[in-house]
Amino acid sequence: MRRAISIYGLTFSLPLLVWQVLFFVAPLVFLVALSFWTVKNFTMRPDFDPVNWVTMYGKPVFWQAYGITFALAASASVLASLLAFPCSYAIAFKLSDRARRWAVFLMVIPFFTSYLVRVYSWQIFLSDAGIVNVLLGQIGLGPYAMLNTPGATMVGYMTLSLPLVILLQLFSLVFIDRNLIEAAHNMRCGRLRTVFEVVIPSARTGLVIAALFCFILTFGDFVSPVYLGGGDPTTLSILITDTTKSGQQWPRAAVIALTMIGTLLAVAFVAVRFAYAGQAKGARK
Amino acid sequence: MSAESINRSRAVDWSLRVYLVLAYLFIFAPIAASFVFSFNSDRFPSIPLGQFSLEWYKAVATDPLVWEGMGNTLVIGLVVGCVSTLLGFGAAYTDYRYNFFGKQIYMALALLPPTIPVIIMGLAMLAFLSRVNLSGQALSVVIAHVVICAPFAMAIIRLRLSQMDPALEPAAWNLGASEWATMRHVIVPFTKPAIFGALFITMAVSFDEFAIAWFVSGLNETLPVKVLGFLQGQVSPRINAIGTFVFVISMTLVILAQILLSGRVTPVTDDKE
Numbered sequence: 109m110r111r112a113i114s115i116y117g118l119t120f121s122l123p124l125l126v127w128q129v130l131f132f133v134a135p136l137v138f139l140v141a142l143s144f145w146t147v148k149n150f151t152m153r154p155d156f157d158p159v160n161w162v163t164m165y166g167k168p169v170f171w172q173a174y175g176i177t178f179a180l181a182a183s184a185s186v187l188a189s190l191l192a193f194p195c196s197y198a199i200a201f202k203l204s205d206r207a208r209r210w211a212v213f214l215m216v217i218p219f220f221t222s223y224l225v226r227v228y229s230w231q232i233f234l235s236d237a238g239i240v241n242v243l244l245g246q247i248g249l250g251p252y253a254m255l256n257t258p259g260a261t262m263v264g265y266m267t268l269s270l271p272l273v274i275l276l277q278l279f280s281l282v283f284i285d286r287n288l289i290e291a292a293h294n295m296r297c298g299r300l301r302t303v304f305e306v307v308i309p310s311a312r313t314g315l316v317i318a319a320l321f322c323f324i325l326t327f328g329d330f331v332s333p334v335y336l337g338g339g340d341p342t343t344l345s346i347l348i349t350d351t352t353k354s355g356q357q358w359p360r361a362a363v364i365a366l367t368m369i370g371t372l373l374a375v376a377f378v379a380v381r382f383a384y385a386g387q388a389k390g391a392r393k
Numbered sequence: 394m395s396a397e398s399i400n401r402s403r404a405v406d407w408s409l410r411v412y413l414v415l416a417y418l419f420i421f422a423p424i425a426a427s428f429v430f431s432f433n434s435d436r437f438p439s440i441p442l443g444q445f446s447l448e449w450y451k452a453v454a455t456d457p458l459v460w461e462g463m464g465n466t467l468v469i470g471l472v473v474g475c476v477s478t479l480l481g482f483g484a485a486y487t488d489y490r491y492n493f494f495g496k497q498i499y500m501a502l503a504l505l506p507p508t509i510p511v512i513i514m515g516l517a518m519l520a521f522l523s524r525v526n527l528s529g530q531a532l533s534v535v536i537a538h539v540v541i542c543a544p545f546a547m548a549i550i551r552l553r554l555s556q557m558d559p560a561l562e563p564a565a566w567n568l569g570a571s572e573w574a575t576m577r578h579v580i581v582p583f584t585k586p587a588i589f590g591a592l593f594i595t596m597a598v599s600f601d602e603f604a605i606a607w608f609v610s611g612l613n614e615t616l617p618v619k620v621l622g623f624l625q626g627q628v629s630p631r632i633n634a635i636g637t638f639v640f641v642i643s644m645t646l647v648i649l650a651q652i653l654l655s656g657r658v659t660p661v662t663d664d665k666e
Contacts, residue, residue, distance in 0.1 A: 116572045121487035121499070124480040124543060128502040132540045135521035136509075142520050195416045198409040213651070214417065220597050220643040221424050224620050225636030229423035232430060239426070271420055299405065321508075328510020330604070335624055345512045352608070358520050365513045372510070 136369075143362040152358060164363040170347070177343040178371070180258070181327040184265040185319040188273045191266065192318070196277035197307070200284075212278070218271045226267050227335050234260050234336070256338030264332025269322040276321060280314020281307070316383035323375055328368065344368055424640070431633035449634040459635065462616040466600055469531055469615060473538040474596035480539065481546025481591055486580065488547075489554040490562075504544045514541065515608030522609055529611025537609055538599045545598060546591035549654070553587035554580075586653040593650040597643045 146155040164170050199211045218226070233239045234254040244250035254260055284307060292302045308315065326332075330345035339346055344364055351361040434446035453459050484503040488496075506514070518537045522528040527536065561583075565575040581588075603617030610618055616639060623632050 114572075117487070117491060120483035121491065122483075124484040124487075124503055124547070125499060127480055127539065127543070128506065131518075131521075131536050132502065132506050135514075135517035138521045138524065139513075139517045191416070194409060194412050198413045202406060202409055211413075215420070216647070217644065218420055218424065220601065220647050221640050222601050222603075222617060222620065222636050224603060224617060224624060225427050225632060225639075226423040228620075228624055228632045228636070229427040229430075232426055233422065266419070267423060270416070274416075299402070324508055324510065328512050330512055345510075348512055348516060352516055352519070358516070361516055362520065365516050368510065368513060 139362045139365060142359055143366055145359045147357060147359060160359040160363045164360055164367075169342070170364070173342045173344050173347050174367070176341045177327060177345070180261065180265070180333075180343065181323050184262060184269060184326040185322040187262065188266060188269045188322045189277075189315065189319045192270060192273040192277050193315075195274050196281050197303070199274075199278055200281035208282075212275070215271050215275055218267075223268060223331060227264050227331050230260070230263055230267065230336055231255060234263065255336065256340070258337060258341070261332045261337035264336040265322075265326045265329065268329060268332065269325050272325070273318045273322050276318035277311070277315055280311040280318075284310045313383040316379050320376060320379040320383075323379075324372055327372060427633045427636045428640075430630055431637045433630065435630075449630045450638075453631050453634045453638070456631075458619060459616070462614055462619040465531060465534075465610075465613050466616040469534050469538065469606075470596045470599040472535050473542055473599040474592045476535070476539045477542035477595040478546045478550075478588060478592045480543040481548075481595075482550050482584070482588060484543070484547045485550035485554055485584075488551055489557075503547050507541050507544055511541075511602070511604035515605040518605060519608040528609055529613070531610075531613040533609040533611070534606045534613065534615065537605045538602060541602070541605070542595040542598050546595050549591040549594060550584055550587045553584050553654075557583050590650040590654040593646040593653075597646040597650075600639060600643055600646075 141154075142152075143160055144156045144158065145152050146157050146159060147153075199208055203211060231238070235241075236251055236253060236255070238255070240254065241251040244252070288306050288310065289302060292306045297305065328345055330343070330349055333339065333343045333346055337343075344367075348361050348364050348368075351357045351364065429442070431449055432445050432447070433442050434448060435443035481503075484499075488500060488503070493499075514537065518533070519528060522533045522536065527533050557580075561579055562575055565579050566572070570578065601617060603615070603621050606615045607618045607621055614622070616635065620632055620635055623629055623635075
């Protein structure tokens with residue numbers, strides 16, 4: 109099928125290449141250059157000065173935000189994976205084909221509803237006089253302060269990531285060879301043991317990738333930390349928006365953004381290695 | 394399904410089902426609440442509900458800023474949908490048909506942009522586009538949205554192409570059709586449902602995207618960016634009214650896409666990043 113480069117071939121392959129190089133690669137590369145620019149009297153000038161890196165990395169506030177953001181995203185990934193697994197397991201193995209199709213369709217709907225509106229809606233539930241506290245009041249509990257806490261941020265993170273994690277897990281679970289499960293049962297392997305020794309190892313790649321996507325989504329999200337967490341503790345995304353929107357400190361915001369990209373690449377690398385190493389081990393068994 | 398008679402415990406099955414229902418409740422609670430409270434007369438949303446009222450819809454409908462945002466959203470979404478689908482089609486066909494040096498890099502460009510956090514994309518876009526005098530326009534939002542939408546179009550169309558008999562194209566060539574004629578009479582008709590599916594999905598993605606648009610839109614704010622503004626201001630059930638309205642539009646697009654992509658291959662399983 110390999111042919112010499114033709115006008116025909118280029119017509120289809122080039123447009124996307126040109127667009128993504130111009131408007132995806134170039135902005136990210138420019139971000140690197142920008143991080144070495146200097147700001148004097150509220151104007152940016154092209155420069156090659158590591159001052160922004162030195163300043164940002166010298167700030168305890170930055171490292172505090174970094175640690176908190178990382179910890180929040182990591183806990184969200186673990187929590188989402190744990191919460192999602194019984195769901196994807198039930199959808200994959202306990203529902204009829206028809207019900208499964210409906211379950212998948214319902215799970216796709218949240219992707220097309222505004223995340224902002226959903227977060228606003230959680231405020232109605234979680235505020236001091238909100239639905240949850242009113243219901244708790246009926247049975248004589250509360251009221252509890254729930255809004256503007258890390259717990260509320262986590263609720264937002266789950267709203268953002270749970271549907272995706274469930275779908276990705278489901279995607280790997282439905283491709284498990286059902287004969288394997290049957291074989292495990294025939295060998296008198298109990299239900300739980302089957303899950304841990306057959307289902308999870310077989311679906312390992314998908315489970316890790318799902319958790320990775322949750323990490324990526326929550327690590328960069330600023331909506332939940334601001335509107336549910338109350339902006340306190342400060343996350344890296346809040347730091348970026350503050351730094352960008354207040355004055356001409358874009359070079360410093362670039363330093364934060366690049367640090368985030370570096371972290372995400374490292375996490376993705378480790379996660380992918382782990383995902384596929386697990387699979388190879390499973391195959392050898 | 395497997396293991397019909399062995400290891401079945403009704404208790405476990407039922408608790409799994411109950412858990413599943415609870416999970417769906419959690420996921421749909423905010424969506425449902427926003428829908429319900431958009432018709433509620435009280436200014437501060439709480440239960441018990443006030444009276445049924447359309448006042449928030451009226452407030453939204455008489456707000457010229459909302460109409461302006463809506464106009465921007467629709468125009469931008471339409472252009473983004475068309476451009477992304479064209480680019481995505483080209484990339485999907487390239488992947489289907491050709492093998493070349495550096496193809497992995499090409500595919501990374503075609504698929505990775507949605508995995509970069511929007512906040513970083515927003516900052517990078519703002520800095521870069523303002524450098525080349527393209528920021529603060531509707532065009533800047535289009536440019537940025539196509540970057541993240543084209544991969545969705547590519548994935549949807551690629552999925553359809555993978556269902557095509559690879560012998561079909563060579564057969565047309567053997568019968569004397571040129572590459573262009575084959576494209577027009579074989580490939581495009583075959584992928585048509587996916588092309589429209591991709592068009593609607595990318596439009597829906599653009600309708601809901603607010604973070605990048607917030608950074609680069611300048612005065613040409615889209616509706617979601619306006620919602621972000623409302624959120625920063627005081628609490629207002631107007632958000633619920635807008636949200637419900639946008640939800641209806643997005644769902645219409647998604648259901649259209651779903652119908653086009655036909656019920657056979659639960660199609661939306663690979664486009665949800």
